[in-house]
Amino acid sequence: xxxxxxxxxxxxxxxxxxxxxxxxxxxxxxxxxxxxxxxxxxxxxxxxxxxxxxxxxxxxxxxxxxxxxxxxxxxxxxxxxxxxxxxxxxxxxxxxxxxxxxxxxxxxxxxxxxxxxxxxxxxxxxxxxxxxxxxxxxxxxxxxxxxxxxxxxxxxxxxxxxxxxxxxxxxxxxxxxxxxxxxxxxxxxxxxxxxxx
Numbered sequence: 001x002x003x004x005x006x007x008x009x010x011x012x013x014x015x016x017x018x019x020x021x022x023x024x025x026x027x028x029x030x031x032x033x034x035x036x037x038x039x040x041x042x043x044x045x046x047x048x049x050x051x052x053x054x055x056x057x058x059x060x061x062x063x064x065x066x067x068x069x070x071x072x073x074x075x076x077x078x079x080x081x082x083x084x085x086x087x088x089x090x091x092x093x094x095x096x097x098x099x100x101x102x103x104x105x106x107x108x109x110x111x112x113x114x115x116x117x118x119x120x121x122x123x124x125x126x127x128x129x130x131x132x133x134x135x136x137x138x139x140x141x142x143x144x145x146x147x148x149x150x151x152x153x154x155x156x157x158x159x160x161x162x163x164x165x166x167x168x169x170x171x172x173x174x175x176x177x178x179x180x181x182x183x184x185x186x187x188x189x190x191x192x193x194x195x196x197x
């Protein structure tokens with residue numbers, strides 16, 4: 001009877017130990033602890049990269065601010081075109097160039113960007129070559145990003161010499177940032193909410 005009681009107690013202890021120290025899927029407590037240690041180690045490693053990523057984000061924000069500072073002011077194509085024409089007029093006056101014609105061109109979205117739009121003006125100038133070089137250098141060195149997209153020089157043959165016809169035509173471009181349009185779903189929700197009021 002004593003041996004039967006001891007055997008029963010041992011069986012109960014073994015069953016208790018098996019159910020207490022193992023999870024429902026057969027994983028032992030030691031395996032579970034090892035798994036948790038691995039997860040904690042990986043989380044610690046990820047936290048170690050936090051400063052690196054914060055620094056990269058700060059650098060990216062600084063680059064974005066620097067790029068934004070080189071864009072023409074505002075996010076309206078009409079205002080930016082007027083500003084670009086004013087800048088070109090100022091450069092022309094400073095360098096002795098006479099702008100005879102100016103034609104704003106249709107703005108164009110930049111293919112690689114959601115928000116950049118190119119603003120262009122075609123101008124016809126009359127000037128001496130030295131003045132033209134000074135005018136082009138002023139455009140190139142301006143604090144905002146301006147670009148001479150094209151330059152067309154017409155020549156004619158007079159008395160066996162090539163003569164440059166006036167005006168010289170060029171297209172000068174700058175860029176503005178236009179926020180992307182809001183999703184159509186949100187606009188329709190806003191319209192529905194406004195209508196319900």
